[in-house]
Amino acid sequence: MEFPVRLLVLIALYILPVTVQGDVRKYTFNVVTKQMTRLCSTKQIVTVNGKFPGPTIYAREDDTILVNVVNNVKYNVSIHWHGIRQLRTGWADGPAYITQCPIRPGQNYVYNFTVTGQRGTLWWHAHILWLRATVHGAIVILPKPGLPYPFPKPHREEVIMLGEWWKSDTEAVINEALKSGLAPNVSDAHIINGHPGPVSTCPSQGGFKLSVETGKTYMLRLINAAMNEELFFKIAGHRFTVVEVDAVYVKPFSTDTILIAPGQTTTALVSAVRTSGKYLIAASPFQDAAAVAVDNRTATATVHYSGTLSAAPTSLTSPPPRNATSVANSFIGSLRSLNSKNFPANVPATVDHDLLFAVGLGINRCHSCKAGNGTRVVAGINNVTFKMPTTALLQAHYFNLSGVYTTDFPGKPHHAFDFTGKPPSNLATMKATKVYKLPYNSRVQVVLQDTGVISPESHPIHLHGYNFFVVGRGSGNYNAKSDAKKFNLVDPVERNTVSVPSGGWVAIRFRADNPGVWFLHCHLEVHTSWGLKMAFLVEDGNGPNQSILPPPSDLPKC
Ligand SMILES: *[C@@H]1O[C@H](CO)[C@@H](O)[C@H](O)[C@H]1NC(C)=O
Ligand SMILES: *[C@@H]1O[C@H](CO)[C@@H](O)[C@H](O)[C@H]1NC(C)=O
Ligand SMILES: *[C@@H]1O[C@H](CO)[C@@H](O)[C@H](O)[C@H]1NC(C)=O
Numbered sequence: 001m002e003f004p005v006r007l008l009v010l011i012a013l014y015i016l017p018v019t020v021q022g023d024v025r026k027y028t029f030n031v032v033t034k035q036m037t038r039l040c041s042t043k044q045i046v047t048v049n050g051k052f053p054g055p056t057i058y059a060r061e062d063d064t065i066l067v068n069v070v071n072n073v074k075y076n077v078s079i080h081w082h083g084i085r086q087l088r089t090g091w092a093d094g095p096a097y098i099t100q101c102p103i104r105p106g107q108n109y110v111y112n113f114t115v116t117g118q119r120g121t122l123w124w125h126a127h128i129l130w131l132r133a134t135v136h137g138a139i140v141i142l143p144k145p146g147l148p149y150p151f152p153k154p155h156r157e158e159v160i161m162l163g164e165w166w167k168s169d170t171e172a173v174i175n176e177a178l179k180s181g182l183a184p185n186v187s188d189a190h191i192i193n194g195h196p197g198p199v200s201t202c203p204s205q206g207g208f209k210l211s212v213e214t215g216k217t218y219m220l221r222l223i224n225a226a227m228n229e230e231l232f233f234k235i236a237g238h239r240f241t242v243v244e245v246d247a248v249y250v251k252p253f254s255t256d257t258i259l260i261a262p263g264q265t266t267t268a269l270v271s272a273v274r275t276s277g278k279y280l281i282a283a284s285p286f287q288d289a290a291a292v293a294v295d296n297r298t299a300t301a302t303v304h305y306s307g308t309l310s311a312a313p314t315s316l317t318s319p320p321p322r323n324a325t326s327v328a329n330s331f332i333g334s335l336r337s338l339n340s341k342n343f344p345a346n347v348p349a350t351v352d353h354d355l356l357f358a359v360g361l362g363i364n365r366c367h368s369c370k371a372g373n374g375t376r377v378v379a380g381i382n383n384v385t386f387k388m389p390t391t392a393l394l395q396a397h398y399f400n401l402s403g404v405y406t407t408d409f410p411g412k413p414h415h416a417f418d419f420t421g422k423p424p425s426n427l428a429t430m431k432a433t434k435v436y437k438l439p440y441n442s443r444v445q446v447v448l449q450d451t452g453v454i455s456p457e458s459h460p461i462h463l464h465g466y467n468f469f470v471v472g473r474g475s476g477n478y479n480a481k482s483d484a485k486k487f488n489l490v491d492p493v494e495r496n497t498v499s500v501p502s503g504g505w506v507a508i509r510f511r512a513d514n515p516g517v518w519f520l521h522c523h524l525e526v527h528t529s530w531g532l533k534m535a536f537l538v539e540d541g542n543g544p545n546q547s548i549l550p551p552p553s554d555l556p557k558c
């Protein structure tokens with residue numbers, strides 16, 4: 001650029017601060033297979049750019065992100081930018097057959113979206129098949145230029161991705177389960193930044209190391225990328241100050257244990273309060289439904305103080321038992337929106353759509369399911385097991401294609417039963433592609449009620465395209481009269497994924513200000529595969545900025 005032109009641009013930027021545009025950040029995601037050795041055995045996994053965990057996307061609030069995803073594997077691929085609001089850009093959201101058709105082998109697609117009104121830790125992952133087991137990475141959204149964090153600036157920031165590792169191919173694991181009608185095998189290890197740490201079957205297995213200096217504070221950007229397990233996270237001899245979840249600031253609070261469900265993110269500060277030594281980091285499962293099989297192996301990593309001799313002993317920590325409901329409740333109960341002048345909690349005070357979604361399992365006939373004795377386990381919402389369409393719902397909506405979905409998703413169970421008590425004798429569900437229609441800007445409340453069908457169980461429910469406020473939570477069956485009176489409408493935590501407690505309910509509220517088709521599903525991959533999913537269809541508004549933007553020209557076709 002010539003000097004005077006550059007000067008003019010600078011002056012223009014300075015005197016026209018009306019529409020502050022961020023930078024454009026470009027990434028190329030090459031989806032390729034890569035050989036990896038873990039737990040003393042080697043296998044091929046699907047990765048982005050040969051990395052596991054995948055590359056971190058860095059952006060600032062208001063930036064536009066362009067990711068060219070190139071599919072070089074044998075599977076169909078699509079990628080979801082988990083927690084990004086995608087205002088009017090549902091075409092870039094990613095869930096296969098919901099907002100786009102998959103990117104076929106040999107093809108590519110440029111995801112194009114802007115980060116608006118969000119800052120903190122989010123993540124990206126494949127949203128098709130079980131590919132997200134290894135196709136995932138962090139998204140770090142820094143505050144706008146010149147804006148500080150609303151807490152002391154840490155000395156260093158570190159992404160900590162938690163996950164699960166299977167010795168078998170994960171597609172074989174889910175395919176075997178869908179064929180039998182029974183639950184898939186649990187994983188062979190939990191992992192912290194890709195590594196399980198030493199385990200009895202493979203003592204040489206290494207673990208992630210976090211190097212620290214005494215007196216400094218570190219910001220950990222925690223992400224639970226596990227397929228099927230909520231996790232406890234602890235560091236021996238250290239406490240956390242939680243400052244943000246799902247890219248929304250919270251009122252800081254101190255805790256020695258973090259609970260994080262698949263899909264959720266948690267940013268916490270840790271002060272290096274010791275003088276030397278090695279301290280164990282542990283990630284272990286939380287599963288308080290005794291009937292549900294769990295991978296009970298604890299992943300380990302270490303905090304290393306600088307100057308510590310390698311022979312120094314490691315300070316241990318004992319992870320909470322898998323059924324430590326009280327530890328889980330205490331963590332969840334501490335979460336509150338920051339609700340400051342700059343970051344208010346705009347909770348809808350009243351609602352236009354008051355919905356009750358019963359989430360849980362069911363049992364359908366399956367003649368080919370020999371291991372399941374002619375039945376298969378399914379899952380659903382309000383007795384509807386979601387049937388994946390073969391055309392993306394957003395395309396069907398935008399182009400007025402008929403026959404892809406119906407708009408009669410039930411806002412309440414047709415047949416209410418004692419959800420957390422005795423289940424009905426007929427556990428069958430209905431298989432259909434139904435959406436629930438919401439007018440633009442309507443205020444919505446959804447009470448997510450766990451059912452005890454087969455077994456009560458916690459379900460981390462994720463809503464695409466939105467954050468919601470978690471206004472209430474309780475055990476047993478939700479009582480609209482007495483429970484609603486106790487809702488927190490002042491500073492409830494705002495997030496994109498919330499766990500329905502095992503044998504209980506959780507109430508969320510949001511304003512439907514983002515037109516499009518938005519997936520709502522359990523983030524336990526086993527339950528999603530079994531059909532615990534549905535979609536909201538949010539209509540366009542009448543204003544100039546209240547309609548879905550046209551699809552990009554390279555949007556994959558079915
Ligand atoms: C990204 O989308 C915006 C509209 O939201 C458009 O103006 C821009 O040209 C797009 N960029 C690319 C590289 O497609
Ligand atoms: C699942 O576990 C069973 C029992 O250990 C084993 O026989 C089977 O091969 C496993 N399936 C896969 C796909 O690894
Ligand atoms: C983990 O589960 C396995 C199989 O269910 C069991 O044999 C083992 O004792 C458990 N280990 C721990 C530490 O609970």
Ligand SMILES: *[C@@H]1O[C@H](CO)[C@@H](O)[C@H](O)[C@H]1NC(C)=O
Pocket residue numbers: 321323324325
């Ligand atoms: C957790 O499980 C252990 C072992 O099965 C049991 O002894 C204990 O009572 C359980 N605790 C709770 C709170 O259910």
Ligand SMILES: *[C@@H]1O[C@H](CO)[C@@H](O)[C@H](O)[C@H]1NC(C)=O
Pocket residue numbers: 182371372373
């Ligand atoms: C199938 O039936 C056999 C024989 O009655 C029984 O042992 C087995 O537990 C049953 N399996 C399932 C998944 O119900």
Ligand SMILES: *[C@@H]1O[C@H](CO)[C@@H](O)[C@H](O)[C@H]1NC(C)=O
Pocket residue numbers: 398399400
């Ligand atoms: C779909 O139908 C609506 C309402 O009838 C109309 O406004 C819109 O232009 C149609 N869209 C397309 C792509 O045909």
Ligand SMILES: *[C@@H]1O[C@H](CO)[C@@H](O)[C@H](O)[C@H]1NC(C)=O
Pocket residue numbers: 383414415417424426428429430
């Ligand atoms: C769910 O739907 C199935 C199939 O239509 C039906 O047989 C069953 O009774 C329904 N159950 C409930 C609780 O509505």
Ligand SMILES: *[C@@H]1O[C@H](CO)[C@@H](O)[C@H](O)[C@H]1NC(C)=O
Pocket residue numbers: 019543544545
């Ligand atoms: C629509 O968006 C443009 C560009 O972001 C903005 O300048 C304008 O104020 C918006 N209009 C309304 C009614 O929100």
Ligand SMILES: *[C@@H]1O[C@H](CO)[C@@H](O)[C@H](O)[C@H]1NC(C)=O
Pocket residue numbers: 075076101102104390557558
């Ligand atoms: C990939 O997606 C296309 C478009 O939906 C579909 O026709 C094709 O069968 C899929 N391929 C595989 C291997 O599933």
Ligand SMILES: [Cu+2]
Pocket residue numbers: 458459460522523524527528532
């Ligand atoms: Cu679930």
